[in-house]
Amino acid sequence: MAPLPLPVTIPLAVASAAYLSARLSLAHDLLFLRITTAALISVVRAVRTNKLSLFYVLEAHARHASTAAAPFLLFEGKSYTYAETYARALQYGTWLHTRHGVRAGDVVAVDFQNSDTFVFLWFGLWAIGARPAFINYNLTGTPLVHSLRESSARLAVLDPRVVGAHGVTDEVRRELESAVEFVVFDGALEGEVNATVGVRLPDEVRAVESHVGLAILIYTSGTTGLPKPAVVSWTKIYMAASLSAKGTGMKKGDVFYTSMPLYHSSASCLGVCAALQAGAAIAIGRKFSTKTFWKEVRAMDASIIQYVGETCRYLTVAPPETDPTTGEVLDRKHRVRVAMGNGLRPDVWAKFKDRFNIDTIFEFYAATEAPVGTWNLSRNAHALGAIGRYGLLSRLFVNHRSAIILLSPATSQPLRDAKTGLCIRAGPNQPGEFLARLPSDDTNARFQGYYHNAAATDSKILRDVFAKGDAWFRSGDILTWDDDGKIYFSDRIGDTYRWKSENVSTAEVAQEVGSHPAVREANVYGVELPHHDGRAGCVAIVFATPTPDASVLKSLAEHVDERLPRYAVPLFLRVVKEVGMQSTGTMKLQKQALRDQGIDPERVQGDELFWLNGGVYKPFGPAQWRALQGGRVKL
Known part of the structure; x- marks a missing residue:
């Protein structure tokens, strides 16, 4: 039999390779390696130089000729270069240090809506070796008092917009008057900061005791009814930034737009910190609105956008925006190539992608306090709706570091084998609780838990799962894993x-x-x-x-x-x-x-x-x- 001619064999080989790549998710294996390798290299380099704080990443960009004049922060018509943002961080840090006595290691509560000021306060605190506690600005009353107390902060800097009936009330102030100083950051204080000469304190004040040490406190709602401050470590931020930057292919010249709240890790760690790592720009919307979302995306020339599931639904069902002069529908008038986020439901996924001509969806699954995350990079309908997707090689690693176990339908507690007393691993397409492996003798190495709350931290650790004495993190989420390495979200355990x-x-x-x-x-x-x-x-x-x-x-x-x-x-x-x-x-x-x-x-x-x-x-x-x-x- 005569060999096939090259014009026939080459397309066949390419098609076969593409099929195998898709079937085995080989591209996801490569992405897995890029994400984990980039995060590991960043952490190792930072540890060796004793420069774990991401303040040094901002400083490096601000001092490098290729990025100093490049835009980093965009907000409501204002643009700040890396050099300008660095200078502001030094001003804010110096003001906090000299005016309010904030010292290295202190925790300061930041109760702000999205804004440029939020970012300046955040990096200003890192500049002087302090740590921010990001407060959910929707909170008031008992949950707000509890959040501030749990942070141990003696200073709370407030956005004027969160002071009043639906925020920091007089009652909240009275509850904490002997413990917390409240500073409303109004125009007068902004002028005071702008008049401050920024001073770069010595590196010693930013020394970090460990790569799993506290970088930010970010609150999460548990089943107890009150927010809990999760310890976000430097390593976790590096991993989140790597996940977002590498997963979306972010690079210099990209603009990442988010109107998700910065007090959540999605916008702060996977948004701001990812753009910082990549040398890209972060564009911030004050609040999400279907009326302003695409206007801001176009105005800021965003190439990557962030969503949560409902965000995409609201955008998809909103009436189209038209050019007031020409009447042209503007749904596809943008340069967005990637939408990244979590919670995009299958029934919205394709509609959103098609209406707005989004080439790539980067869906991820994670929790602020969790030691593990999953992701699904999708350009077609093959893995539509999946929150995670792994290839042949990466699946072996993930199977070692995570598991799904069966739960009792009556109690929603882990189902254990009657003879061994150990948990039962779920099979393909069987729903169960998602777990992440922890070092049994040092769980803090991977799960730092909740700030000054050992009981809440211990409640998230499950022992004797597959071997006596082993330790696993409980996600509280019910997931399923299919035969092709795709992971799907089912539900939350319990009443939340x-x-x-x-x-x-x-x-x-x-x-x-x-x-x-x-x-x-x-x-x-x-x-x-x-x-x-x-x-x-x-x-x-x-x-x-x-x-x-x-x-x-x-x-x-x-x-x-x-x-x-x-x-x-x-x-x-x-x-x-x-x-x-x-x-x-x-x-x-x-x-x-x-x-x-x-x-x-x-x-x-x-x-x-x-x-x-x-x-x-x-x-x-x-x-x-x-x-x-x-x-x-x-x-």
Whole structure:
């Protein structure tokens, strides 16, 4: 048989190689090696030179001829080069040091909306060897007081926009008056900082005791009802920055746009720090809005954008923006090549990608305190919806460092073998809790846990998993891993639900709802809604009177609005008849049946439903349910 001619064999070979690469995810193996190698080299180099602080990365760019004049920070029409940002960091650091006595090792709370000032304060603290505690600016009342106390900060620098009814109130100040100094960073103080001569303190003040030492405190919501400060180490930041920079192919000349809150690790570590590592620019939006998102992307000439799942949904269903002069649809008028983030649901993925002509999706899965993360770089529909994807080689490594174990359906606790007492590894496509291996004799080497909270830290460590004495980090997430090395998210374990990109604790919400004088019992859970990501808050509620009147409903709406972050305010009420109707024999409230029934008026067994509409709880019936099903309601 005669050999095939080259014009035939070459395309066949290329097609075969492409198929094998896709089938075995060889490209993901190479990406895995690039990410892990880059992070390892960065950490080793920083440790050897005793320059772990990322302040030195900013300084290096500010002093190098190729990057000093390059833009680093873009915000609301303002642009700062690397050299200018470095100079501002020195000014802010000097002001904090001389005006407020901040010293190396101190923790300072930063309660700010996204802004250039946020970044200057952050790097100013690193410049003098101090550490920022990023406070969720949505918090008020007890959660805010708790967050500030847990940080050990004696100084809290406040954005004027977070001072007042939905932020730092007079009551919060009184609770902490002997422990925390509150400084509202207004125009006068900004002028004071601008007049300060920035001084670079000696390297000794930025010396770091360990590569797993504290770099930032970033808060995460757990099932306890109150935020917990997770220790974000220098190594974790290097890994996050490498993940984002290498995963998106970020380079000099790129502009990474985020309107996600900087108090979250997604925007701060995978956004700002990634751009810094790559010598690229970070473009910041103050808040996410469908009306401003693409305007800012175009104005800042972004090439990479960041999302959370709901972000993409909102953008996809928003009406198209048109040029006011020509009428041209502007959906694809941008230079964005990559969208990176987490939580992009399969039903939105392709629609978002197609409408806005996004070439690549870089979906990742991680948690602020977790010692492991996964990612899926996707340019087609092959791995649509997956939160992780590994090739033949990288899968061997990941299988050694992580695992999915089966859970008891009744208790949601690890299912253990009756003979060995050890956990049972989930098989392909079996849902279970995702775990990450820890050194059994030094768990802190990979999991630094929660700041000054040994009990909360220990609760995330599972022992005797596959061998007596071994140690694993519990993610609290239920995932599945298929035969092709793709990982999919299933759900969160327990009562916590996710809404508006935030984890909401049912215990916290129930406590605040139950403190209203007209409420006798409140059982809080999350319900899935048509055309909405996550779960919305619903309360199976017993009032002091069988049927609440309008004044009670109005009072309850005002009550929860004053005491809870906006994303945690329950959107639905289900009025039940008697106290204890959902209780077990051990007085634990049952939620599963309520979750399953949701807010469909035909499935709630005759209970009255109300929804938050215009700041007041109003009747919710079949007409409202049909509007929600038809996608005519956005919550």
